[in-house]
Amino acid sequence: TQLLEQSPQFLSIQEGENLTVYCNSSSVFSSLQWYRQEPGEGPVLLVTVVTGGEVKKLKRLTFQFGDARKDSSLHITAAQPGDTGLYLCAGLYSGSARQLTFGSGTQLTVLP
């Protein structure tokens, strides 16, 4: 069974602070996606990373894919209350049955 560990599980910060969420596995991903989910809604895709070492930016969000494609991080700069939500990483493993494996999620709360 392939495990995708996501940390931290819960994070509560003040508006304006920076934060980083981590997603780690012992296996190699062929691709990895980050989602954000709000209560009562489905996950919304934020980004897909495919190449080892790849860095993608989405406004104040920076996504990095590890060189070995076994880990990824999401960094949020100057967090705002609107960033509050459940952040999920999901990976497609090399040689897998073509289905995403989800991390355990990070519940982020940004206080005004």
Add this chain to the structure above:
Amino acid sequence: GAVVSQHPSWVICKSGTSVKIECRSLDFQATTMFWYRQFPKQSLMLMATSNEGSKATYEQGVEKDKFLINHASLTLSTLTVTSAHPEDSSFYICSARRELVKNIQYFGAGTRLSVL
């Protein structure tokens, strides 16, 4: 962009009744769709993979007779929770894989099922 529609968004039913949830890909064809279950503040748990024109593949521990999946067309998959009980109350989410971009899954908005 790609859109996946899930209906209903919220359903309340009596114990013992069956509930059908629909998942449609609106602007693309999806040979493969996925059904997930999610408990509050937890991640998504894959229940089954729905394959158009063939039987669904269920994850270990998921009762196939309890959660009936039908993928009759390239744009529609349904999940029927049969003889629902209060422990089946949960948030159910479907997703569809876009065929030309096979590592991208698009998610529906989810269905909140409450069984009384």
